[in-house]
Each structure stands twice: as structure tokens, then as C-alpha cells.
Amino acid sequence: MKNNKKINSKVSLISYLLANGISIPHYCYHNDLSIAGNCRVCVVELKNSMKPVVSCATNASSVLQNNSIYHDSVLVKKARENVLEFLLINHPLDCPICDQGGDCDLQDESLFFGSHKRRFYKFKRSVIDKNLGPLVKTVMTRCIHCTRCVRFAVEVSGVEDLGVFGRGNESEIGTYLTKSFSSELSMNVIDLCPVGFITKTFLK
Known part of the structure; x- marks a missing residue:
């Protein structure tokens, strides 16, 4: 998905995706608590990134202005499967x-x-x-x-x-x-x- 709208600089990527109706699995993230990034299961793929990124610890405005994000690609599913195996x-x-x-x-x-x-x-x-x-x-x-x-x-x-x-x-x-x-x-x-x-x- 792409986004050309101006986004609040304090909004995390997972918060933005959930607000737009995109289901992202998460365990450590909570909207009313600080960001921890412990479970690592909320990974997503960015077009210009060599590896998946943790969406809860990524700023939405910094990656969505000139980038494409994939939340259900083969790489993302494999990464979540490996993280789940460790959990x-x-x-x-x-x-x-x-x-x-x-x-x-x-x-x-x-x-x-x-x-x-x-x-x-x-x-x-x-x-x-x-x-x-x-x-x-x-x-x-x-x-x-x-x-x-x-x-x-x-x-x-x-x-x-x-x-x-x-x-x-x-x-x-x-x-x-x-x-x-x-x-x-x-x-x-x-x-x-x-x-x-x-x-x-x-x-x-």
C-alpha cells in the first residue's frame, strides 16, 4: 500500500495500519502503552528495505511518504512464522x-x-x-x-x-x-x- 497524505510524525506504523483496517498480529504493542518491540511478530516489508521491519517501532510518516509497504507478502509470512516458532x-x-x-x-x-x-x-x-x-x-x-x-x-x-x-x-x-x-x-x-x-x- 502507498500513502500520499500527511501523517502525524508521532504515529507508529502499526497504529496507522490498524486504523486503516489492516490486521497486523501483535502481542507487546498496546495503543495506550509505550513501545517495547519485544515480540517482533508485527513485521512488515518495505519496498526499499533489505529485511522486514518491526512496525510498532517504526515511524509511519518516515516510511510511507516515498515508500510502499507489504503486510501479507511471502517474506512477511515467513518472518512471522519464524518469530512465532521462537515464541x-x-x-x-x-x-x-x-x-x-x-x-x-x-x-x-x-x-x-x-x-x-x-x-x-x-x-x-x-x-x-x-x-x-x-x-x-x-x-x-x-x-x-x-x-x-x-x-x-x-x-x-x-x-x-x-x-x-x-x-x-x-x-x-x-x-x-x-x-x-x-x-x-x-x-x-x-x-x-x-x-x-x-x-x-x-x-x-
């Missing part, structure tokens, strides 16, 4: 019992590309569930490190209780010094999480 390395196949099952973008994309194509069965890891507080519980093996919950805690709740620890395959979401996530807005991260990593605690 599912440690993700459990517990969709039937998952709280997000049936309403999960990761599940939909996995079914679209086919879960039988994964090649990393021997490298799955298990992570011990963490106690974030009395209102929410975690299923750590479902986490894809999109950091939506971390950015929500800092930018909306105004508390810096959540963070990312470790690097690479050892990354984990958790609280500092075993501190609980005690914000009055803590239950909002349940709806914000795209994969059911944070769920509701059923109080007796």
Missing part, C-alpha cells in the same frame, strides 16, 4: 485449560501457521509460578515476555514493582525483592495479558 519454544500446549483459550491471538496464529513445524522440543524449560499478591496469580510457563504488565505497572499504576530478570532464555517477569504487586489496579493486567500468563485468584 512457542517454552510455551505449554495447555489451550483447553488456559483462561485465555478461545480468545488468544497466540493460539490463533499458532493454528494458522501450524504447531507441527516446531523444532525445539528438547529445549523447553519450566518456570516456578510466582506470588504477585492476593488478587492475581501467575502461570509462568505461558509468559512470552511481552512486558505489557511491566509497562502498565510503571506507566499507569505508577508503581515499579514488576520487572524483567535474566537475559535470553533465562528471562522472567517478577517482583523486586519478593515484593507483592499491591497496586489497586493490579487486576487490570489480567485483561492486558495476551496469553493468560496472569490470571485471577479465586478467593474463598
Whole structure:
């Protein structure tokens, strides 16, 4: 697609595409949170670029003035398939019992590309569930490190209780010094999480 209209210099490419009715898969991107660019599944192809670009971290006005964008080309589909394969390395196949099952973008994309194509069965890891507080519980093996919950805690709740620890395959979401996530807005991260990593605690 091409665009000759003047675009706000602060609008991201994925925001522009979604506003124009073009479906772009995304997990870490949220319109009301800062840009992280963690999941890398929102890649698109530019005519004058040698490789796909991450649309959430790309400024729309800088690429659409004198460029063409392809959001469903063969290169884009292959790139998203490879990214999804890495996201599912440690993700459990517990969709039937998952709280997000049936309403999960990761599940939909996995079914679209086919879960039988994964090649990393021997490298799955298990992570011990963490106690974030009395209102929410975690299923750590479902986490894809999109950091939506971390950015929500800092930018909306105004508390810096959540963070990312470790690097690479050892990354984990958790609280500092075993501190609980005690914000009055803590239950909002349940709806914000795209994969059911944070769920509701059923109080007796």
C-alpha cells in the first residue's frame, strides 16, 4: 500500500495500519502503552528495505511518504512464522485449560501457521509460578515476555514493582525483592495479558 497524505510524525506504523483496517498480529504493542518491540511478530516489508521491519517501532510518516509497504507478502509470512516458532519454544500446549483459550491471538496464529513445524522440543524449560499478591496469580510457563504488565505497572499504576530478570532464555517477569504487586489496579493486567500468563485468584 502507498500513502500520499500527511501523517502525524508521532504515529507508529502499526497504529496507522490498524486504523486503516489492516490486521497486523501483535502481542507487546498496546495503543495506550509505550513501545517495547519485544515480540517482533508485527513485521512488515518495505519496498526499499533489505529485511522486514518491526512496525510498532517504526515511524509511519518516515516510511510511507516515498515508500510502499507489504503486510501479507511471502517474506512477511515467513518472518512471522519464524518469530512465532521462537515464541512457542517454552510455551505449554495447555489451550483447553488456559483462561485465555478461545480468545488468544497466540493460539490463533499458532493454528494458522501450524504447531507441527516446531523444532525445539528438547529445549523447553519450566518456570516456578510466582506470588504477585492476593488478587492475581501467575502461570509462568505461558509468559512470552511481552512486558505489557511491566509497562502498565510503571506507566499507569505508577508503581515499579514488576520487572524483567535474566537475559535470553533465562528471562522472567517478577517482583523486586519478593515484593507483592499491591497496586489497586493490579487486576487490570489480567485483561492486558495476551496469553493468560496472569490470571485471577479465586478467593474463598
